[in-house]
Amino acid sequence: MKSIDKETRDYVYRRDQKKCRICGTPLHEYGHIHHLYHRNGILPVWAGIEHSNHPRNLVLLCPLCHQKLHTPPAKYAAYWAEWREKAILVNIASEYEIPVEEIFKHREAINEAIQKK
Ligand SMILES: [Zn+2]
Numbered sequence: 364m365k366s367i368d369k370e371t372r373d374y375v376y377r378r379d380q381k382k383c384r385i386c387g388t389p390l391h392e393y394g395h396i397h398h399l400y401h402r403n404g405i406l407p408v409w410a411g412i413e414h415s416n417h418p419r420n421l422v423l424l425c426p427l428c429h430q431k432l433h434t435p436p437a438k439y440a441a442y443w444a445e446w447r448e449k450a451i452l453v454n455i456a457s458e459y460e461i462p463v464e465e466i467f468k469h470r471e472a473i474n475e476a477i478q479k480k
């Protein structure tokens with residue numbers, strides 16, 4: 364697997380305002396870039412993520428949160444699954460400069476429509 368190129372890395376740092384996406388700690392060169400979907404796993408087609416190093420699949424984390432995220436207690440599995448989905452929506456929102464609330468509303472509308480079926 365290719366490593367994340369500098370352009371993508373710089374983009375993620377800029378998009379995430381050099382802060383940890385979980386705790387908000389300011390990060391400079393010591394941030395970790397985390398893959399929301401594992402590089403060897405199935406990537407979410409709905410999000411337009413074609414390869415795991417796509418910026419929509421990446422978030423900036425501090426080393427501590429990164430470690431926690433990789434060793435989550437089983438009881439938090441559902442929480443982290445939702446967090447991951449929201450993180451992708453946040454990434455798409457900033458990519459297209461759409462307010463995050465708008466994109467969340469849209470996602471809720473889609474979920475409702477699916478449930479009504
Ligand atoms: Zn953190």
Ligand SMILES: [Zn+2]
Pocket residue numbers: 396397398429433
């Ligand atoms: Zn990671």
